[in-house]
Each structure stands twice: as C-alpha cells, then as structure tokens.
Amino acid sequence: MPELPEVETVRAGIAPWLEGATIINVKINNRAFRIPIPDQFEATLIGNIIESIHRRGKYLIFNLGAQGFIGHLGMSGSIRRLDLNEPERKHDHLILVSDKVSIAFNDPRRFGGWDLWRHDSNAHKWISNLGPEPLGNDFNAEILSQKLHKKSAPIKQCLLNQNLIAGIGNIYASEALWRAEISPLRLACELTANECEKLTSTIRSVLQDAIEAGGSTLRDHRNIEGELGYFQHRFDVYGRANEKCRRPDCDGIITKITQSARSSFFCAHCQY
DNA sequence: CTTTAAACCTGGTCGC
C-alpha cells in the first residue's frame, strides 16, 4: 500500500514514540518474507537506543548508532502502536518492545521486509541504487530530463523505476502525470524540457499534498491510535475509471489502461 | 546492457 507519502507519515507517526527509546525486546512471529528476517535481528536490536528514524524512498531506516535496521512496508504493510495487554492480530509478524512504547508490524502479503545494516559497510543494498529523493535538493528538471532522455519506455513505467526517482508508486505516478497534463503512454525520451519542468513540479506537489493529508490523519487522535501506513487521500485520477475528469473546463472521462501489468489512469482529453 | 514476464503472498470483491 505505501508509497513515499504513506511511508513518511509512518515515520512521522512513530518517531515521537521511539526516538530515544531503548529496545527491550523483539519478537518475530514469522521470518518468512521475500528475504527472510536474519537470525541475528533480535539480538542486534535488544539493549540499543533508537537514536533516530529516517526515510529513504519507501524505506524506513532505524539508526541505533554504529548499526541499525531497515524496513519496507511492501504492498500491504502497516505499523501500529501496541498498548499494554493489547492482543496481537493476525499477520503481526514483528513486535518491537521499548521502554516507551511497543509497535507491531503487520503485513498480510509479506511483500515487505526487515534487515540489518552497519555503518562500517557500504550503504545497504536496498537503498544503494535509489534515485534522488523527489522532495530533496538533488531532484530537479535538469536531472529528470537527463535520466528520461536515455529511456525509451513510456513515462509512467519510468516513474515507477526507483533507481530513477525514489518513492513514487503506482498511484502517485498517475496523479503526477495528470497534474502535468502528460499522457502515461508518452515515451520518456520524447518529453520536452518544458514538460520535464512541469513534471518535476507536479511530482513534488502531489507528494507534498499527500504528506500533508497524512499529517492531518496523524493529528487526528483516533488515527494516531490506529494503524499507520494507510490513509485515504482524495485522488484525482487513480481509481476513477469512467468518471469525469476533475480539471476545470475539461469534459473528458478518465480511462484505465494496463502498462507492464500495472493499471494507469488518465484523461485522454487533457493529457497529451 | 535492456525490457518483459513471472514470482512472491493474502484478502477483498464481483459474477454466477
């Protein structure tokens, strides 16, 4: 479920609970992820203080000092606070107990994963080849144009390539292209400099708007007690097949197409 | 090197 904004919302939600906390216990109910959780995971964490929690693309990075652990929420992962004596739920694969709070990582499909990292090694392989952070200073229209120029694939597929830009997923790829009035079918190498400029801007705005929507769910007391990793945002095109285009003065209808086995939504009337 | 397809999983929904 989670793309960059959802992962950032998880990070912002758990950071106040866990930064500065000492890990008391780690309980793993199921290690069987695409890459199994390593055997030394629990022993490496227990007794250490979580100094800080970061995000890179869709990954969560927990810093314990000279070492730490890294997590991915996959397609169906979420994290929630686990209060004292609160029962575990089905698919709670990882329980982390600290001197402040306990959290549960729940992931029905187990497409997510957890691993260890050390400062004295190179960056973890999960994040070593990621492209720039779209909301960071290393991302701009020139960089995007340079990268897309080498790609003959449709722009929608390129936006999902984490090595080009980190953090965009299937929803926000469609949303950013709609805002930029660019068809998902356009070949990446054929985008003009002006279109790259526009797309850079809409990628930023669509992610930023979603983070703010996630932030508002964090401020809602009911939601902060609940699951982090999923919040319903109002999408302009995603999931709106056969509905009216939301662009003012456009009377187009949203179309759903399949590109490399993923669905794309767009308005053929105003996206060219 | 590139691009495409299949694989990894569970659960919800829809049509019969």
Next chain:
DNA sequence: TGCGACCAGGTTTAAA
C-alpha cells in the same frame, strides 16, 4: 452461502 476469477498501493529474479 459458496466458489472461481480477478484485482490490489512493490520489488526481485529469470528469461528474452
């Protein structure tokens, strides 16, 4: 109420 088909926000691996 049940069953099969299909769909889902991601990434890696094998194959072409």
